[in-house]
Amino acid sequence: MGEGHVRTAACIAVGSELLEEDRLDTNSLTVTRVLLEHGVRVVEKRVVGDDEEVVSGAIxxxxxxxxxxxxxxxxxxxADDVTREAVARALGVELVHDxxxxxxxxxxxxxxxxxMPEVCTSMAMVVPGARVLRNARGSAPGILVERDGAILAVFPGVPREMERMLREDLVPLLEERGGGxxxxxRTLLVSGLVESEVEDRIRHLYGRYGRENVTILAAQGLVRLVLHAEGTPEEAAARLDEMERAFREGLGDHVAGVDVDGLAEVVLGLLRGRGQGLATAESCTGGLLGAMLTEVPGxxxxxxxGVVSYSNESKETLLGVSHATLMEHGAVSEPVxxxxxxxxxxxxxxxxxxGITGIAGPGGxxxxxxxxxxxxxxxxxEGTVHRSRIFPGSRSFIRRWVANAALDLLRRMASGAEVP
Amino acid sequence: MGEGHVRTAACIAVGSELLEEDRLDTNSLTVTRVLLEHGVRVVEKRVVGDDEEVVSGAIxxxxxxxxxxxxxxxxxxxADDVTREAVARALGVELVHDxxxxxxxxxxxxxxxxxMPEVCTSMAMVVPGARVLRNARGSAPGILVERDGAILAVFPGVPREMERMLREDLVPLLEERGGGxxxxxRTLLVSGLVESEVEDRIRHLYGRYGRENVTILAAQGLVRLVLHAEGTPEEAAARLDEMERAFREGLGDHVAGVDVDGLAEVVLGLLRGRGQGLATAESCTGGLLGAMLTEVPGxxxxxxxGVVSYSNESKETLLGVSHATLMEHGAVSEPVxxxxxxxxxxxxxxxxxxGITGIAGPGGxxxxxxxxxxxxxxxxxEGTVHRSRIFPGSRSFIRRWVANAALDLLRRMASGAEVP
Known part of the structure; x- marks a missing residue:
């Protein structure tokens, strides 16, 4: 293979089933992520049916x-697996049996x-001049070939087979070409601010670090700030350290964690370090907060x-909320x-x-x-802190948002951060 | 516009942000679903960056x-919104100000x-001969134009703006072309069978109703069998009735519901009809079952x-599980x-x-x-029924699967179906 620097890529997902109304091609996300790690940007993605002519044309x-x-x-x-034939046609060669x-x-x-079923002999038809990629997790071989300065990598559609070949066969080639x-x-998990507030606080850093190296993603009341840096692994890590310091300056203790899945992981880690225990009492979230906490292994x-107290009775029996408080203030109230x-x-x-109690809607x-x-x-x-808010959005959105808001309140109280 | 029958379609999603590692184009799923309702099949999907030449080439x-x-x-x-210019270029015309x-x-x-910010005058540049689609939910107009027998529909990327134009502006055209x-x-929710078992039971019906009219989707221990039928709305509905009867014959009381979101909705409906109440005790699912139930409005x-009894103590205090039982059999056992x-x-x-208790892993x-x-x-x-199983897969998968298995057991007991 040649020596050209690899900067841009395109993904083609082949399979008529991927064009159905309930399916998305998610392999391209894995490919995009792994390629980005090596400085290669995906500039186009296609999903095409099992049609040899269309596949070869796209290639x-x-x-x-x-x-x-x-x-x-x-x-x-x-018979509906046409990718091998399409590759041969795109390259203007004939498949040969190996x-x-x-x-x-x-x-x-x-x-x-x-x-081996006899039909599988078709998988032994190879593209002349191409590398045959042995499949460590399945039986269909992949293909790696270069033509006129462009690399063509062909992987099975099964995600775990695909990912293995991507990392074991393609990445070493990219590393070689990329000169290391x-x-x-690095992802900063930011709580207590909405997307535009995060942007206001960090916008002045875009010029210094490059707009394309900063991505803001918002979901369920949290914001993820994804920072990127290029260079040798050491240079990139040092650059990320510097970026993290600079972005933290603007965000303060709104930064809840770095490279974590969510607030549950942060809170569990914080309390684990202090040998403390946690219990929950959920009404409108109905167990969601418990589910988020227990999704984290360990x-x-x-x-x-915890207790899911979805009725007034259960608030009394299981949590000892007084009948008088419920009657006087209603189930959705500060005292409750x-x-x-x-x-x-x-x-x-x-x-x-x-404790969480609220009206998630749409009724009620x-x-x-x-x-x-x-x-x-x-x-x-050291006591109890209460907050309340009217959240916008759907039932599902409100529930996720408040579960995160409650975890964030606990994080701030337990870590001595400011409680806004 | 002309009179050609519309059978095949392609989607192009424009936007460099859609090529990032955390983003998928989901508008195409809405488009696919709505088009399928009108007999139009999406045969290719592309995601491209904000590049006028690439967009116009794809169109x-x-x-x-x-x-x-x-x-x-x-x-x-x-400045990075290039779709209007790309459409004009693809059609070989110049945009004019309207x-x-x-x-x-x-x-x-x-x-x-x-x-109106002055920059928005660019949105008043229109394609000669095209229909300008007014945006009821935003400000960017859409475009509808026909050329050489092919229709080109251009919508904003914001999902709710896109969906509105799709339904209000494109669908009437498809209805006109499709002759009604x-x-x-129709989706049958199937429980207690894996994908291949469902397939074994219904395969003989493929010939009668067409393989392309039956889709099997498996997730979290449930299978969704999606049936399609074409014709006038009355013909299609009658055909679906017939298909439902035929597929139910093979699946029996594994069919838990029709056009429902999940088993929680089925079980809640069943118990509501009888005026009965439900409580949960969760260990390894940690609140997930409660969250699934309460995700359903009403x-x-x-x-x-319910109670999330994540420790032995909480099983004793909150649920009255005897200390002796816990000691003798362990927390993960039939008696518990x-x-x-x-x-x-x-x-x-x-x-x-x-009641659910188990080891979701990865440790333990x-x-x-x-x-x-x-x-x-x-x-x-009428008493208590117990089941157990060693589930394969990840922590998250095991938790969702057993929550559904428990709901299905309740469904069967409450509806008098066989309990396998």
Missing amino acids: RELMARVDLVVVTGGLGPT PAVEAWIRARYAEFGRE RRRLR SSDVFRG ARAMAEGARSVLGCDWGI GTPEKPVGLVHWAVAGP | RELMARVDLVVVTGGLGPT PAVEAWIRARYAEFGRE RRRLR SSDVFRG ARAMAEGARSVLGCDWGI GTPEKPVGLVHWAVAGP
């Missing part, structure tokens, strides 16, 4: 425009105690349990949120308790207590 | 191959008490609440699952109680009780 056209074309899918043995590849495929089947340059990323050493948090903490014998709102109104409270060793 | 190439090209995005007023469109855009801004023909869908008239279900039922005073497994082992039980008016 030809894109190889003329970008440095690397990654094709996924259509490498199986059945006995060594066939022997390898037979051996793969034998490993699992099965005989990498594009690394959460059981911090999270002791406080009593739920304190009840969870005391019933489960923990250092920390979270009144002029006084509209849909979206949520009260939450965190009870801790 | 030209696809208009030569399909009956309808739908472009989304790139219609805003800023004072009426500009007046309309100014009026849109005025409605919100704002003055529609392609309707669930509070059936779901009274039964005691949890019965405890939830009695503590919350409900007709039905669900032993040779005797491996990762994936889950016990679940449903306590009802």
